[in-house]
Amino acid sequence: xxxxxxxxxxxxxxxxxxxxxxVAVSKTKPPExxxxxxxxxxxxxxxxxxxxxxxxxxxxPTDIRWHFIGHLQSNKVKFIAPFVHLIxxxxxxxxxxxxxxxxxxISRVIPVLLQVHIAxxxxxxxxxxxxxxxxxxxxxxLLNISxxxxxxxxxxxDDQQKVRHEFISLKxxxxxxxxxxSSDDRKKKFRILSMGMSSDYKIAIEEGSNLVRIGSILxxxxx
Ligand SMILES: *Cc1c(COP(=O)(O)O)cnc(C)c1O
Numbered sequence: 001x002x003x004x005x006x007x008x009x010x011x012x013x014x015x016x017x018x019x020x021x022x023v024a025v026s027k028t029k030p031p032e033x034x035x036x037x038x039x040x041x042x043x044x045x046x047x048x049x050x051x052x053x054x055x056x057x058x059x060x061p062t063d064i065r066w067h068f069i070g071h072l073q074s075n076k077v078k079f080i081a082p083f084v085h086l087i088x089x090x091x092x093x094x095x096x097x098x099x100x101x102x103x104x105x106i107s108r109v110i111p112v113l114l115q116v117h118i119a120x121x122x123x124x125x126x127x128x129x130x131x132x133x134x135x136x137x138x139x140x141x142l143l144n145i146s147x148x149x150x151x152x153x154x155x156x157x158d159d160q161q162k163v164r165h166e167f168i169s170l171k172x173x174x175x176x177x178x179x180x181x182s183s184d185d186r187k188k189k190f191r192i193l194s195m196g197m198s199s200d201y202k203i204a205i206e207e208g209s210n211l212v213r214i215g216s217i218l219x220x221x222x223x
Contacts, residue, residue: 002029003036003219011217012041018205023067023194025215027052028222031059037218038064044085046213050076057083069151069213071125074098082106088151088194088213091115091125093135096142103144111146113194116173118166119155126152129173136180149192150174154200163200167207170195174208 015022025046026034034045038061047053048070057066065085072087074095080087081102090096090112103110114135117126127135132150139147152170154163174193181187196204196212204212216222 002033004217005036005040007217008037008040008042011214015205015212020205020209021192021211023069023211023213024218025069025197025213026056026219027070027215029219031056033219034060034064046088046215050079053084054079067213077102078105081108081110084110086148086192087112089113089115089125091117091127093138096135096138096145100142100144109144109146111148113149113151113192114147114177116150116152116170118152118170120162121155132173132177133180136177139181139186140183146189147186148189149194150177151194153197154195154204160200160203164203164207167195167200167204167209171208 011022021044023044023046024037024042027048034056043063044065044067046067046069047056053066053068066083067086067088068080068084069088071089072095077098081099087099087110090099099110099112114132115126116132117128150170150173154166157163171193178187178190181190192211193209194211194213195209198214198217201212201214
């Protein structure tokens with residue numbers, strides 16, 4: 001099989017000890033690989049590209065929870081709005097408004113995470129602290145999105161201390177943001193901290209992550 005049963009079972013055991021949710025990142029991998037993990041019990045899968053997500057959604061079991069973890073363009077929101085389980089990479093107020101609009105059209109409240117820029121690389125997407133606070137100040141107007149937490153990616157580096165400090169800064173923002181939310185109902189929903197990938201998930205969990213997005217450990221390297 002293309003997905004590794006052994007790695008999967010090992011990982012599930014490790015993550016369940018800390019109550020961490022696993023999103024299996026299946027981007028670029030064929031539907032058969034997804035099905036292999038599905039048959040082992042995995043239900044949360046993450047994809048980066050809208051077209052690929054739509055294709056897999058149409059071919060695979062309907063109880064899969066599809067996470068969109070890539071950079072989402074506003075004009076593509078409508079294609080995934082009806083079925084996406086959680087959109088992780090929401091990084092502008094404009095995108096929040098578009099998701100809200102598409103949710104309203106189909107009478108759905110769409111769950112999202114706000115992406116925060118924690119890495120030092122300039123190319124990575126995400127809000128900075130000021131922009132995040134500004135975005136959060138609009139949540140009461142956006143009735144068709146549910147802001148369930150934050151997502152971030154650490155720098156691509158072997159420097160583990162640097163990665164750890166970036167995760168610590170995201171956890172701090174997560175706690176601060178939660179404090180800023182005045183409605184008890186919305187505060188309760190704001191509970192997901194999506195941080196950690198194959199190379200850094202252990203550090204992420206130590207620093208407060210409760211959802212990790214892991215691809216290459218499970219499916220092998222992407223070509
Ligand atoms: C590809 C991707 C992952 C998974 O990366 P791996 O290193 O294969 O675990 C996680 N998060 C995001 C946002 C990604 O694009």
